[in-house]
Amino acid sequence: MGPRRWWDERVLPRLTHRACQGADVDRWRAPVCARAQGVVLDIGFGSGPNLEHYPAAVTRVLVADPSDLAWELASSRVAAFGRPVERVSPDAADLSALADGSVDTVVTAWALCTVPEVERALAEARRVLRPGGALHFVEHSLAPDPGTVRVQRFVQPVWGRMAGGCHVDRDLPRVIEAAGFEVTLDRARYIAPGPMRAWGWFVTGSARPT
Incomplete structure (x- = not known):
């Protein structure tokens, strides 16, 4: 295993497991997850931090996430959840295991930023959503002001690697x-000052197929 693969597969999932939890994060995560119901497709599930915020109306969670290690780290959360949780794909852009209109809700929490083929992933999410279903999201996104956008574009080549x-x-x-x-959109605002604004423009909301 080369250094890059070792970093992506063995280190980053552990860092994300630690970073994507806590009260500050949950203030954004919890309202998004609270809207889920029925069969949920969780894109970018990671180590499962969304599970504790899903209401009783969620009957089953289907997972699209590339990390084997993150799935292992999720085992205690999956057990505590007490409802079926199944990893259906390592690639959100390929949900061929799911039939059209088979999902009631899609949830993404700081995940669409990392999906390589994000347009295909969203097309798949749209396909598997039942009529009347919705995608609920919280993400960090391109900032609204030109100065921060310049910083985002400058750091992206290194940050992405x-x-x-x-x-x-x-x-x-x-x-x-x-x-x-x-x-x-429900909320869109900076959550970090100064140079960290490049990572700190958070957006949260819902989306329904047109």
Whole structure:
């Protein structure tokens, strides 16, 4: 295993497992997960931090996530969840295991920034959503002010290699809309000052197929 693969497969999942939890993160995560119901497709499931925030209305969780290690780290959360949790694909752009209209809710939490073929992944999410279903998301996205955008574009080549393909320069509400969804934003604001603004423009909301 080369250094790059070792970093992406053995180190980053552990760092993400530690970083993507806690009260500050949960203030954004919990309202998004609370809207889920029925059969949920969780894109970028990681080590399962969304599980503790899903309401009783969620009957089953289907996982699309590339990391074998993150899936292992999720085992205690999966056991505590007490409802079926199944990893259906390592690639959100290939949900061929799922039939059209087989999912009630899609949830993404700081995940679409790292999906390599994000347009295909969103097309697949749209395909598997039942009529009336919705995608609920919280993501960091391209900032609204030109100064921060310049920083985001400057750091992206190095940041992407360090962070498993994460993009700070994706305008995710616009990307979701272009994939055939009507987007309703609930919150969009900076959560970090100064240089950290490049990573700190958070957007949260819902999207329904048009």
